[in-house]
Amino acid sequence: MEEDVGVHGKAKGELLHVVHKTPSGDTPYGRAKHLQLVEKDPEGSIVWFWKAINARDRVDSALKDMAVVMKQLDRAEEAVEAIKSFRYLCSKQAQDSLDNILMDLYQTCGKIPEQIELVKLKLRNIYLGKAFNGETTKTARTRGKKFQVTITQVTSRLLGNLGWAYMQQNNHTAAEAVYRKAQMIDPDANKACNLALCLMKQTRFEEARSVLQYILNERLPGSDDSRILKRTEALMDEIESQALFSLVNITPSTTDDEIMETLEHLVGEWTPFGSNKRLPIFEEISPFRDEIAC
Incomplete structure (x- = not known):
């Protein structure tokens, strides 16, 4: 009878592993995922994610998963520091995903310049x-x-x-200016809404309405x-509701000429000195002074 219970318990554990897609085996990362997904204990999972990182057990996944859980617990600033401190332990393939998580964390923390x-x-x-x-x-x-x-798609999203x-x-x-370039590369309705909102903030209501x-x-x-x-x-x-009551004399935070110079300078920074290496997508976004319809 005791053997049957043991077999049944083992089978149940294997079933949980399959259902919740947690790693098999008694490893730090496996325990962390079990606490996160099965026991619904995010605080406990963070402890084991740290242990997994220290033990070099699936560091790529452990650091990314821990940062996501920290954000869910309103510990986004800790997650930022964790990624910045330990991403050197992660593989080259994981760096892009870590950047994406970091951008989201910066936004959550209100660290806009860093974003x-x-x-x-x-x-x-x-x-x-x-x-x-x-x-x-x-x-x-x-x-x-x-x-x-x-x-x-990635360029437009960025x-x-x-x-x-x-x-x-x-x-x-x-x-x-940035949204217009994004729309030129890979247009979509969501960014068009944001472009319209930018125009509304500048009291350019007719342009916003057309978008x-x-x-x-x-x-x-x-x-x-x-x-x-x-x-x-x-x-x-x-x-x-706002068109009739808008203020006419609003000073923009940056003049048109200034932002065009900034964007052109940014493109200039992308251009390798003495090299004509240039991805086709950037041929499309270079003429920043062009009037681009959404």
């Missing part, structure tokens, strides 16, 4: 061919599913992140998303 610098660094790396190993696509994984990501960061600094002129109308006419990827449509309609309503 901006990290986004710029990642854009430079794309330009220099350091991302994707110089290829135009890579295989990514989310929740166990593999899919292909293009360098165009520009979207940069635009949102500028918006948090109330630098709507800079945000507008939003573009979404309502379902002429952009994502235009049929119910959440995007709801946001678009809310922005349209806001335009109608």
Whole structure:
């Protein structure tokens, strides 16, 4: 009878491992994932994630998972320090994922300047061919599913992140310029909404209305998303309510000429001295003075 219970217990443990997709075996990382996913003990899982890192047990996953759990527990600043202190232990393949987590943590902590610098660094790396190993696509994984990501999509997403960061600094002129470039590369309805919001913040309501109308006419990827449509309609309503009462003499945080010079300087930093190495995607975003429709 005792042997049957033992066998049954072992089978149950194996079943939990399969259902919750936790690592098999009694390792620090395995214990951490069991505490996180099965016992729902995030604090306890952090203790074992630390042990896994110290024991060099699946460090890539342990550091990333620990940072995510810390964020869930409102310990985002600790997560930032953990990644910055221990990412050197992680593989080269894990660095991009760690950067993505770090960008999210910076946003959560309100560390906008740090977020901006990290986004710029990642854009430079794309330009220099350091991302994707110089290829135009890579295989990514989310929740166990593999899919292909293009360098165009990643570049547009990073520009979207940069635009949102500028918006948090109330630098709507800079945000507008960045969102227009993102729309030129890989247009979508969500970034178009953000572009419209930038224009509204500058009291350029007619321009914002035309951008939003573009979404309502379902002429952009994502235009049929119910959440995007709801946001678009809310922005349209806001335009109608604010247009008549807007202030005319608003001084932007940065002049058009200043932001154009800043963006052109950034592109200049991407250009390797004495080299014509240039990914095709950056040929498309160089003419920053062009008027680009969303």
